[in-house]
Amino acid sequence: xxxxxxxxxxxxxxxxxxxxxxxxxxxxxxxxxxxxxxxxxxxxxxxxxxxxxxxxxxxxxxxxxxxxxxxxxxxxxxxxxxxxxxxxxxxxxxxxxxxxxxxxxxxxxxxxxxxxxxxxxxxxxxxxxxx
Numbered sequence: 001x002x003x004x005x006x007x008x009x010x011x012x013x014x015x016x017x018x019x020x021x022x023x024x025x026x027x028x029x030x031x032x033x034x035x036x037x038x039x040x041x042x043x044x045x046x047x048x049x050x051x052x053x054x055x056x057x058x059x060x061x062x063x064x065x066x067x068x069x070x071x072x073x074x075x076x077x078x079x080x081x082x083x084x085x086x087x088x089x090x091x092x093x094x095x096x097x098x099x100x101x102x103x104x105x106x107x108x109x110x111x112x113x114x115x116x117x118x119x120x121x122x123x124x125x126x127x128x129x130x131x
Contacts, residue, residue: 004039005066006048007115010055012038018111019049021086025078026068026119058114060091065108065116072121073105079119080107087112 009015016038032039039045070076077094092108106120
């Protein structure tokens with residue numbers, strides 16, 4: 001199992017402000033702050049920002065992305081809206097998707113450095129609706 005994920009950012013303060021807004025709908029907040037890194041989580045740092053001075057924007061074709069769980073479809077929608085409002089860009093609007101093993105509800109965004117993040121909700125089979 002994965003314990004935590006780290007992404008590189010070119011401006012730690014700006015990225016932290018971006019992720020404060022984007023991760024809040026998923027229930028994550030700053031739990032650790034260091035000179036060159038900030039950890040977000042519920043009680044334990046699960047998602048880290050690491051300062052990389054001079055970092056070039058991440059190329060879209062890298063194929064790298066990080067998916068974070070959302071409690072419901074509304075949290076996915078709020079994640080996507082918060083990212084757009086904070087200066088990120090959409091890389092896939094909120095909506096139902098068919099995965100390899102199940103249907104789910106998700107949205108994809110790119111942060112100001114080009115990092116790709118997804119928020120996803122996997123509804124129980126007996127539930128109806130989008131999430």
